[in-house]
Amino acid sequence: MSPKKVSVEVDGRELTLSNLDKNLFPEFTKGEVIDYYVKIAPVLLPHLKGRPATRIRYPDGVNGNSFFEKNAPRHTPDWIRTATIPTPGSSTGRSTLDFIVVDDLPTLVWCANMAALELHVPQWKVGPRGKLHSPDLVVFDLDPGAPATIVDACEVAVLLRDVLAEDGLDCHPKTSGKKGMHLYVPIKESDGTSEYAKRAAERLAEARPELVISKMERRLRKGKVFVDWSQNNPAKTTVAPYSLRAADSPSVSMPITWDELEAVQKPDDLVFTPEEALARVEEHGDLLAPILEGGPPLP
Known part of the structure; x- marks a missing residue:
C-alpha cells in the first residue's frame, strides 16, 4: 500500500x-x-x-x-x-x-x-556566491560527566561568562536539549576562534580544576564539566537553537536567560518540550537575537 x-x-x-x-x-x-x-x-x-x-x-x-x-x-x-x-x-x-x-x-x-x-x-556562513566566511561565533559546549549534571554545567557557565567578560566578550546560553549547555559568543569574523576557545577553557580549568576540565580524554571527565572548545573547528557543527533533539520524548535546544540559569535547582528545570519552547518564544521572543548582530574582535 x-x-x-x-x-x-x-x-x-x-x-x-x-x-x-x-x-x-x-x-x-x-x-x-x-x-x-x-x-x-x-x-x-x-x-x-x-x-x-x-x-x-x-x-x-x-x-x-x-x-x-x-x-x-x-x-x-x-x-x-x-x-x-x-x-x-x-x-x-x-x-x-x-x-x-x-x-x-x-x-x-x-x-x-x-x-x-x-x-x-557551523559557526561560519557561506555567502550568496559561495564564499566561505570566517567564523562569526565562538561556541562552548559544557558537557557534564556523571555524576555531574546540567546543574553543574550552569555553575561553569557563570564562571566562563566571567572569564569572557574579562576579555570584553558577551556570551549567551542555551540548553543543548540533552544533558549539557552551550554558550555562544558573537564576534567579528575571525580565523582564531578555535585557539581562543581552547585558551579560555584552559584558563578556567586551571582556576577550578575540581570542577572543570578542558582536556578531551573521557576518562578524566567523571564528576566534572568538560568545556568543549573543539566545536570551533570549522569542520564541526553544533545543534541549532530551537532544533528538536532525538530522545524518548521530544526536547528542544532552548535559549534561556542568565537569571533562569543561575536559579536552576535540578536537571528537569532545563528540559523544554516543543510546546514549552513555543510558549517561551511567545513570551520572550528570541533570547539569542543578540548573537545575530555580530560582536567585537577577539582579543
Missing part, C-alpha cells in the same frame, strides 16, 4: 508531505514535528540562514536507525539552496559535498518531512 501523501503550498513552493501520522517520537508524529518547525521558524531560520546544515535523520523514528546527512540527496528540489563545501578527510572519500542551506520556510518543511529531526550548523 502506498504511503499517505498530501500536497501543500509553503510560501509559494509546492511540497508533498508523507506519513504525517507516523510516530517519529513515541506519541509525537511527523505531522507534529513539521507543525513545530513551521511555528518556530520565525526565530529558528535566522540562526540557520547562510550556514550549511548537517541534518540528523530518523526515517523510522527515534527508536530506529538514524544517520548524519551532509550532502544534498539526489531528489533534492532544484529550488533548495545548496553550497559546495570542501570536506577534506570525508568518510565518503569526496573532497567536496553539496550542503543544504536552510534559508527559508519551504526548505525547513522539506527537511522536516525527510525526518531530519535535528539540524546542526
Whole structure:
C-alpha cells in the first residue's frame, strides 16, 4: 500500500508531505514535528540562514536507525539552496559535498518531512556566491560527566561568562536539549576562534580544576564539566537553537536567560518540550537575537 501523501503550498513552493501520522517520537508524529518547525521558524531560520546544515535523520523514528546527512540527496528540489563545501578527510572519500542551506520556510518543511529531526550548523556562513566566511561565533559546549549534571554545567557557565567578560566578550546560553549547555559568543569574523576557545577553557580549568576540565580524554571527565572548545573547528557543527533533539520524548535546544540559569535547582528545570519552547518564544521572543548582530574582535 502506498504511503499517505498530501500536497501543500509553503510560501509559494509546492511540497508533498508523507506519513504525517507516523510516530517519529513515541506519541509525537511527523505531522507534529513539521507543525513545530513551521511555528518556530520565525526565530529558528535566522540562526540557520547562510550556514550549511548537517541534518540528523530518523526515517523510522527515534527508536530506529538514524544517520548524519551532509550532502544534498539526489531528489533534492532544484529550488533548495545548496553550497559546495570542501570536506577534506570525508568518510565518503569526496573532497567536496553539496550542503543544504536552510534559508527559508519551504526548505525547513522539506527537511522536516525527510525526518531530519535535528539540524546542526557551523559557526561560519557561506555567502550568496559561495564564499566561505570566517567564523562569526565562538561556541562552548559544557558537557557534564556523571555524576555531574546540567546543574553543574550552569555553575561553569557563570564562571566562563566571567572569564569572557574579562576579555570584553558577551556570551549567551542555551540548553543543548540533552544533558549539557552551550554558550555562544558573537564576534567579528575571525580565523582564531578555535585557539581562543581552547585558551579560555584552559584558563578556567586551571582556576577550578575540581570542577572543570578542558582536556578531551573521557576518562578524566567523571564528576566534572568538560568545556568543549573543539566545536570551533570549522569542520564541526553544533545543534541549532530551537532544533528538536532525538530522545524518548521530544526536547528542544532552548535559549534561556542568565537569571533562569543561575536559579536552576535540578536537571528537569532545563528540559523544554516543543510546546514549552513555543510558549517561551511567545513570551520572550528570541533570547539569542543578540548573537545575530555580530560582536567585537577577539582579543
